[in-house]
Amino acid sequence: MAEIILKNITKEYENGFQAVKNINLEIKDNEFVILVGPSGCGKSTTLRMIAGLEDISEGDLYLDGNRINDVPPQNRDIAMVFQNYALYPHMTVYQNIAYSLKIKKVPKDEIDRRVKEVAASLGLTELLDRRPGQLSGGQKQRVAMGRAIIRHPKAFLMDEPLSNLDAKLRGQMRVEIADLYQRLNTTFIYVTHDQTEAMTLGTKIVVMKDGEIQQTDSPTNLFNYPVNKFVAGFIGTPAMNFFDAECTEEDGMVVLRTADGMIPLPEEKAAKLKEGGWLGKTVSAGIRPEHVRLCTEAEAAFKGTVSVFELLGSNAIIYVQCGDQRIIMNTDETDRQEHGSEVCLKPLAEKLHIFDPETERTITN
Secondary structure, three states: OOOEEEEEEEEEOOOOOEEEEEEEEEEOOOOEEEEEOOOOOOHHHHHHHHHOOOOOOEEEEEEOOEEOOOOOHHHOOEEEEOOOOOOOOOOOHHHHHHHHHHHOOOOHHHHHHHHHHHHHHOOOHHHOOOOHHHOOHHHHHHHHHHHHHOOOOOEEEEEOOOOOOOHHHHHHHHHHHHHHHHHHOOEEEEEEOOHHHHHHHOOEEEEEEOOEEEEEEOHHHHHHOOOEHHHHHHOOOOOOEEEEEEEEEEOOEEEEEOOOOEEEOOHHHHHHHHHOOOOOEEEEEEEOHHHEEEOOHHHOOEEEEEEEEEEOOOEEEEEEEEOOEEEEEEEEOOOOOOOOOEEEEEEOHHHOEEEOOOOOEEOOO
């Protein structure tokens, strides 16, 4: 079992900078938790505090109910996989994987059995006699994971392990890590700035910004029910479109009025805006590119000129310049649009996200 609890954890450096600010997080046994956010948000610092590689300035860290703030890293029974692999260049793959067991004086026959077992599970059997300099990036990463797996730790911590790999290899390694998680049936905590990795790997995602947790939820809920504008814009590729609109009531309907037209709102969203006193006020609205449609001029909320058309096989991304702002549309490959062509766009009103322009908190979720 590996339940990890962070209570009011803060990391403050000598110069007064707070990298992590009073965060609370419960990681249950066997969860695959992703810490995600832009560079400098505190995700790696949080991971390093869990590992024991960074001191905790304030708060309490628990592993299986035991406070471990002052427990040395080697005694926490946690394995960490780093971005740069951290392999010993003078050792073979076999020796790198076996090293942690060797220093614990595990019997040689037991080491041999476990190394070969781990190597087989990671497709490294044919590489055991090679040294790191003879391996590809993906092979090095598998060796680093093998070195962590062989210890049978309570939890695995991974700090951007795929960031040094090319796009194709990252895709392959994501599948391997997901498969590894299913086979090992233990707790994973994984740091990344890549929201695609977060959405495809995690059972629970923690979105961070400026040292604070913005939202902790399942991938589906983060995508569909972001608590604020930052989470809405960070999760999803291409990123969510944002625009300002006036909330008004016309002919008995609550609508969002844009520069080019209006968006009639469904009853549930309309009721929340009325109850919140937003009629006659400007709100910040967001719509994901996959929820934007081409339409007639009469239906248009936006009118603009196609600036870029990207064909991506089965789908296409259309960038439309609408006055001072750009609206991105993710659509079927059959919706081919020529550069410079004039188009009309409408958001799917039921998929709109509406935010308070001051606090940036969601209004309608």
